[in-house]
Amino acid sequence: MRMGNIWAPLAKAIAAIGTDRHVDCLIDLIGADIDHDLVTVTRYSATQTPEFIKHRRFSDEMVRRYLHNYYVFDPFYA
Numbered sequence: 001m002r003m004g005n006i007w008a009p010l011a012k013a014i015a016a017i018g019t020d021r022h023v024d025c026l027i028d029l030i031g032a033d034i035d036h037d038l039v040t041v042t043r044y045s046a047t048q049t050p051e052f053i054k055h056r057r058f059s060d061e062m063v064r065r066y067l068h069n070y071y072v073f074d075p076f077y078a
Contacts, residue, residue: 009032
């Protein structure tokens with residue numbers, strides 16, 4: 001863990017609570033400590049198609065394909 005890198009992103013995430021920037025700041029906070037290639041923040045429902053809240057380095061075309069074809073195979077959806 002690179003704990004020294006998280007304090008500024010943590011402060012920004014806390015300051016952004018209740019704003020439209022909060023999810024972006026949470027993504028930045030996680031990224032400050034965990035290397036990643038792409039990010040998706042997805043809301044799953046037992047009765048509805050998943051909803052992408054945010055995505056980075058995951059194209060709109062991939063979102064469309066996922067929602068049109070592949071989400072039914074996702075273990076998080078099941």
